[in-house]
Amino acid sequence: MTLAHPAYGKLRAVTPSAAVLLANNPGPMTLDGTNTWILRAPGHTDCVVVDPGPDDPGHIAAIAEATAGAVALTLITHRHPDHTGGIDELVRLTGAPVRAMEPEFLRGDVRPLIDGEVIEIAGLRITVLHTPGHTADSVSFLLADAVLTGDTILGRGTTVLDRDGTLRDYLRSMDRLLDAGAGRALLPAHGPDHPDLEPVARYYISHRHERLAQVRSALDELGPAADAMDVVRKVYADVDESLWPAARSSVESQLTYLRSEADA
């Protein structure tokens, strides 16, 4: 039987070389939970894990079981704890090295990820794309037939720009992902996967431009010195209030973007 998202606690095959294990940490910011991706080239026994997920021993034990402990490398898409919290437990169970852009998450004798780097391991060829915006350290991983986008593009809804992410970076990252990923499967860190990244990326880009237009008109009403939270109350009136603090950091980056445009 083919499994469908969300399939908690079950390894669900998505492409010939990628399967997902969904952590049971649903919430407003994590959608159905964190997708831990397990990449295994056809004919190979060892694999690459992308995002161990939260500090949940049951989930980490499930990763170790699904991989039979044969993890050649663990990769991290970005610093948030729902992606990185389980690192040390996974290292304890598998001994696999961990690579990320942020040095604090490195384990073993490894270097931080570099933009454009090609990782050839366990029969896989993985290109690292630095795609900042959700956070400054967000990376995506390009495979021959798929792109792992972390929280830069989610399987549904839209993403939030954290304090260290800027809208300028985010829009640039989206263009980059479109260029590199159109026609390849979208394997996000939350929500369902999609057979083609392109329509989802295009929706994200148009959504950002719509929100920008809304922020621009909110500023016309509220005055150019309006505070981010005033703008959130206007522009995110359709979004649950529990998400307003997250929306606030997105609005702050939109305000920075608009104000820098005005200065330019």
Ligand SMILES: [Zn+2]
């Ligand atoms: Zn995140």
